[in-house]
Amino acid sequence: MEAAGGEENPDALGAAAAADPGFSGHRQTTAKPVWALLEEAAQMKTEGNAFYREKNIRSAIGRYHRALLILRGLDSDVMSPVKGFGPQAPALTPEQQSLLRSTQVDCYNNLAACLLQRQNVDYARVQEYSLRVLQWQPGNVKALYRAGLATLEMGDAQTAKQYLTQACREQPNDANVRKHLQRAEEKLNRELQKEKAMYRGMFSSGVKSSSTEGVNQTNRAGEGCSLTAQPAK
Structure with a gap:
């Protein structure tokens, strides 16, 4: 079944999860151990890849978003700005941190690939997801x-x-x-x-204007000379 809100920006979903203890994604993060959540996110990514190969882009996007939402609760870089709004991200081992980041990179890269397959491409979102990967x-x-x-x-x-x-x-x-x-x-x-x-x-245009002005000034000077050269009446 396709994830509800599959078109949402994962940043907005993650903010809701961090700020609202009643948010389903947040309850999921606090109820399961770290490895279980990492494995669940990896499974969502795998399902997204399968949907992408089948050219079911909407369902693929939904799976990638779900994976990123799960991982946001484990990412200390994401959770640190919202200290005081519920539990903080758990401490991860180097191996867990590596799996977290690699799954995030794959999901953002794959989301960008999905968006490029759509008829009306949101290039700003493609750029956003790609730059997120390049930060890491x-x-x-x-x-x-x-x-x-x-x-x-x-x-x-x-x-x-x-x-x-x-x-x-x-x-x-x-x-x-x-x-x-x-x-x-x-x-x-x-x-x-x-x-x-x-x-x-x-x-x-500047040269032409200057040349024309010079000619006009010469003509006016010539007219002055001819008047002074006329004999007095």
Whole structure:
């Protein structure tokens, strides 16, 4: 069965879980041991992957959101801003912390991939999820590629080029990365040519205006001379 609220932002859901002791996700976090919650989140991710392969994007998104919601209650970086609003995140072993972060990375990456499959792509959300991954794994190629693609579609070719250049450095033979990097470079080149044309137009207009003014001043000076040269009556 598909998760209710599958289209919700996991940040909003996590805030509700942290602030409201009656929230079902919060009760779940406090009632189960850490390993059980990590395994449950991993299972949600696995189910999401299966839905994604079946091209059931909505159900895949729902599973990934559920996994992230479970993990938020275990993430001390998330729970620390809401101290005093219920139990704090439990202390995790290095192995548990590694599994927590890797599952979060996979879910955010997979959510971005899901959104790119939709007819009307929310590029701002794709960018948000990809940048979240890059906070934890700056060299994650999938996140670099999707951040670059989303940023390019949002109109910032310069920043997109930075993401895509780094992705291309990591995977130089990836055709999609190279294609969108070329798009970013072409867009920047068009913008540069447009800017140059604008400055040429401004310069030529200024020169023309100065030349016309000089001619008018010369004509006025000539008229003055001819008047003074006329014989007195």
